[in-house]
Amino acid sequence: MRMSDLRAATNQTPPLIGHNVVTSDAALTEAVTRYGSADLVEELAPLGAEAGTAEAREHGRLANRHHPELTTYDRFGNRIDEVEFHPSWHWLMERAVGHGLQAAPWEQQDGGDAHAHLRRAAGFFAWSQTEPGHGCPISMTYAAVPALRADDAIAKEWTPLLAARSYDPGVRPRTEKLGALAGMGMTEKQGGSDVRANQTRALPTAEDGWYTLHGHKWFTSAPMNDVFLVLAQAEGGMTCFVVPRVLADGTRNRIDVVRLKDKLGNRSNASSELELDGTLAQRLGDEGRGVRTIxxxxxxxxxxxxxxxxxxxxxxxxxxxxxxxxxxxxxxxxxxxxxxxxxxxxxxxxxxxxxxxxxxxxxxxxxxxxxxxxxxxxxxxxxxxxxxxxxxxxxxxxxxxxxxxxxxxxxxxxxxxxxxxxxxxxxxxxxxxxxxxxxxxxxxxxxxxxxxxxxxxxxxxxxxxxxxxxxxxxxxxxxxxxxxxxxxxxxxxxxxxxxxxxxxxxxxxxxxxxxxxxxxxxxxxxxxxxxxxxxxxxxxxxxxxxxxxxx
CATH class of the missing domain: 1.20.140.10 (Butyryl-CoA Dehydrogenase, subunit A, domain 3)
Incomplete structure (x- = not known):
């Protein structure tokens, strides 16, 4: 063998790129056709094509190579609790939201779309193959809508934004955004899955339906999302609350990000611990019915x-x-x-x-x-x-x-x-x-x-x-x-x-x-x-x- 041949790679598998993640998957396309129609597969084909590109693969790699970074204070000493993501995270999120993989199916179903959730499920299944971590805020936004429907007024405020196909990151009031994302703060360090053991307290304010929350949330993914569903103990028992990140007057709600978790799997998504101390929250459903609400x-x-x-x-x-x-x-x-x-x-x-x-x-x-x-x-x-x-x-x-x-x-x-x-x-x-x-x-x-x-x-x-x-x-x-x-x-x-x-x-x-x-x-x-x-x-x-x- 010539010395120059040592630099030549042989018998190497080419990268898996350039395929359509939807149409190349017979099990998926047959199931979508079975429960929906062949037209649904055709609608999902552009998503599948983009998911199979070298560009999507590279963005998935970069989003995990460059971890989210937490900044608790700005240079003037103001508490801001912001998480900065790599541009590849935003590239992935923009396309996931643009394809309607978050809360869009709920409004589509209300509008008479007979296969809205099937379409979304197949799209979520396919697009998640680009990178799994950004699926977390997409999933939480999808799941928030049925819980929000416990209160018609709250649902009307948030659902159109959560269902919008506009990815609009940034800490701004709901009224200034083209689209919004939801998160959840359920578990606490002493209870985990046993949410009835939660110790976060909810104290009523002078404004009807509004409370202040006081406690520590052990796992809250995507702390930069616009609104969170949180469980806390009110006088009437475990209750569900809606916590906006920014209040209607433009001030930041008191949501202190203690740290980002150093976890096993993806590194693209920011999983965090939160401290709530005087955090304003709107009650969702009746007091004592929090678990039922979620x-x-x-x-x-x-x-x-x-x-x-x-x-x-x-x-x-x-x-x-x-x-x-x-x-x-x-x-x-x-x-x-x-x-x-x-x-x-x-x-x-x-x-x-x-x-x-x-x-x-x-x-x-x-x-x-x-x-x-x-x-x-x-x-x-x-x-x-x-x-x-x-x-x-x-x-x-x-x-x-x-x-x-x-x-x-x-x-x-x-x-x-x-x-x-x-x-x-x-x-x-x-x-x-x-x-x-x-x-x-x-x-x-x-x-x-x-x-x-x-x-x-x-x-x-x-x-x-x-x-x-x-x-x-x-x-x-x-x-x-x-x-x-x-x-x-x-x-x-x-x-x-x-x-x-x-x-x-x-x-x-x-x-x-x-x-x-x-x-x-x-x-x-x-x-x-x-x-x-x-x-x-x-x-x-x-x-x-x-x-x-x-x-």
Whole structure:
């Protein structure tokens, strides 16, 4: 070899750019067409094309390379509590808002758009593959609207701005902005998910409906957003409040940013601690009804947790399948190696199952007047939140391994996906919280079990392995009903089985036969070891080719 040849890189996989993140994803486009129409896919194609560009990939990298910076005081000594973001963060946010991925679907639905939430879910799923961190303020803004509807007057003030497709950052009054973003301050250091243990106090002012808040909020992402939903203890109990960052007269509300969190996953988003001491807040709903007020918000954020995890899966799968299609080892392309085919096919099956379930749930949001859809959404959201989010870290780790040492290097993008992969399992209720919520729903709302039975029953008789899994799950549920301790101890097992049955039903009904067969033979088979790459059915290459983002 000549010395000059040492500088030439060979057998390297080209960067995954120039593909359409929407149209190259068969599982996504088929689900959107199934619950919406082919026209929806066409509408989403420009978003998908931009998400697959080298420019978008570079902005995602830069937003995480250059962390947000907190400035508590200006040079004159005034308390300002401002967070400065890299321009790439604003580039990503501007496009996410411009595509209507925040609160736009609520107004579209009110205007008669039958597929507003499905369109938004597919767009959020696709655009999040550019960079996951900026999805947090987008998601919180989406989730804030149903909570704000507890008070018509407040909702009319904020919803048009939250739904606007104008990204307008900056600390200014609501009346001077073209668009607004929402945040949330629920958890506190002594309670975490147990928000009823919150100690922040709310004291009424002389102005009707307004209070001052006094306390410490442990996690508040995107502290530069324009308005926050906050839980605090009023005289009548736990209450929800609307906290504007800037008051109507233009003065800054007293929201002290203590610090930005040094967290595991993305670094682009500013997760913070806040101190509230005399912070003005407007009551949302009745005193003592705070948790009830935010229930619809919780449902929306849980859906986005499922979408976010499914998006991470799809991104990791795309990188892995692209790599093995272009990398050679041991005498030929990796994609031709039977064991690598098995691994990537298994990853593809996992990703398709997550995508199918996420889009099914999004379609249910578009049908709020259908009792079956409402009941299914109630039980399937915590099921999917538990299962899909729990499956993501192992799936992303296996995809990273497909790239070998290259996948362990930051430039590949896989380390960020891996660090991000546990997030959605923690946010908006950990795995245990969601598994217990499944039990709560089953115990208090009998219609939710019937909705699950109806949904999985739509595939009855099409696959004997799925049929047995459904029967075994119902038997497991029946065995535990007489022993509350045993039922709670087995809540994760029950939630996982119920979620997998939902996924299996969707794949058996709608996915290609080879995908459904691979899922049912592994996830419901007796020989499944829990590690990816242990499929026993054939047609693996067809599954891999279906998942590879060629165009």
């Amino acid at each position: 229930i619809d918000m919780v449902a929306a954020t849980r859906l986005d947790c499922v979408l976010g995890s499914a998006s991470l899966m799809r991104h990791a799968l795309a990188e892995a399948s692209w790599h093995v299609a272009h990398r050679s080892a041991f005498g030929g392309p990796l994609v031709d190696k039977p064991l690598m085919q098995n691994v990537v096919a298994d990853l593809a099956v996992e990703s398709e199952a997550a995508t199918a379930l996420a889009m099914r749930l999004a379609s249910a949001v578009d049908r709020p007047g259908d009792p079956h859809e409402v009941a299914l959404r109630r039980i399937a959201l915590p099921l999917a939140k538990f299962w899909v989010c729990k499956r993501t870290p192992a799936m992303v780790a296996e995809a990273l391994e497909c790239l070998g040492g290259n996948g362990y290097v930051e430039d590949s993008g896989l380390p960020l996906l891996f660090r991000e992969s546990p997030l959605n399992s923690i946010w908006e209720g950990s795995g245990n919280v969601n598994a217990l919520d499944v039990l709560r729903a089953l115990g208090r709302e009998p219609e939710v079990l019937q909705a699950w039975i109806t949904e999985v029953g739509a595939a009855r008789g099409a696959d004997s392995r799925l049929d047995r899994a459904v029967d075994d799950t119902l038997a497991l549920l029946g065995e535990g009903m007489g022993d509350s301790g045993a039922l709670e101890s087995g809540a994760r097992l029950l939630a996982g089985r119920m979620a997998a049955c939902l996924q299996g039903s969707l794949l058996v009904r709608f996915a290609p036969a080879e995908v459904a067969d691979a899922f049912c033979s592994s996830r419901f088979g007796t020989s499944y070891g829990g590690t990816f790459g242990m499929l026993t059915s054939g047609s693996l290459r067809e599954i891999v080719d279906r998942a590879t983002p060629w165009g």
